[in-house]
Amino acid sequence: MFIGHYGASLAAKRLSPRLSLAVLFLAVQFLDVLFSVFVLLGIEKMAIVHGFTAYNPYDLYWMPYSHSLVGALAWSVLAAGIYWLAARRFPSRVRRLAAGVLGAAVFSHFVLDVPVHTPDLPLWPGAGAPRIGLGLWNHRWATIVAELAVLAAGGLIYLRRSRPRSGGVRLGTRIRLRPRRDHARDFFPAGSAERAGVRDSRSGRLLRPGIRRRSGRSWTPDDRTRRLTPSARRAPAPERSKYVR
Numbered sequence: 001m002f003i004g005h006y007g008a009s010l011a012a013k014r015l016s017p018r019l020s021l022a023v024l025f026l027a028v029q030f031l032d033v034l035f036s037v038f039v040l041l042g043i044e045k046m047a048i049v050h051g052f053t054a055y056n057p058y059d060l061y062w063m064p065y066s067h068s069l070v071g072a073l074a075w076s077v078l079a080a081g082i083y084w085l086a087a088r089r090f091p092s093r094v095r096r097l098a099a100g101v102l103g104a105a106v107f108s109h110f111v112l113d114v115p116v117h118t119p120d121l122p123l124w125p126g127a128g129a130p131r132i133g134l135g136l137w138n139h140r141w142a143t144i145v146a147e148l149a150v151l152a153a154g155g156l157i158y159l160r161r162s163r164p165r166s167g168g169v170r171l172g173t174r175i176r177l178r179p180r181r182d183h184a185r186d187f188f189p190a191g192s193a194e195r196a197g198v199r200d201s202r203s204g205r206l207l208r209p210g211i212r213r214r215s216g217r218s219w220t221p222d223d224r225t226r227r228l229t230p231s232a233r234r235a236p237a238p239e240r241s242k243y244v245r
């Protein structure tokens, strides 16, 4: 599976909004990233065999470390562990959920690969390990429909989290500068836009002053009403613009 993996990342964003979409995009493709690196290093192997399946020409005959069941589990636990160590500034409940969701996002790659791959996914590293794969790649249009269905399902789950209040545009294409409903904010760490201040995208003029980071923990949008620093409270009221609603 290729673009279908991104459906899993969009659904994961709904489960743990604290995770950046960019990180989730990387997580769901992490096993393929590893596979690419391992192939370049000669650790794993593939061959281009025209007509190997109806969907692609990849004979993925040796990928025990990136795409075995045990390997995928190990990489998932590793990713969750690294996030757990790196996200110390978050409350432990949020941190635990985000680490778990990130690990699940990594493992979702293996789960979604099983229906489409030919039987080339080993259960564990080793030459004699049983290999699984249901072979949907042998049916070109069924594969395309499956990819799009998984992507669309994840996209719908994601959009339900951030539905615009007003009518008109409903697919998240409208630019909003308010952080709580800004889709672009999903790609940046929580609170980064607020700390940097908000600028008019056309004139570059500062619309809302930046907010200084409190010691020991970062400012998040949820703190907007109750945890402003004294310097931010004294700051002049932001100038209204037609770009801020």
Ligand SMILES: [Zn+2]
Residues within 6 Å of the ligand: 001, 031, 032, 067, 109, 113
């Ligand atoms: Zn893969």
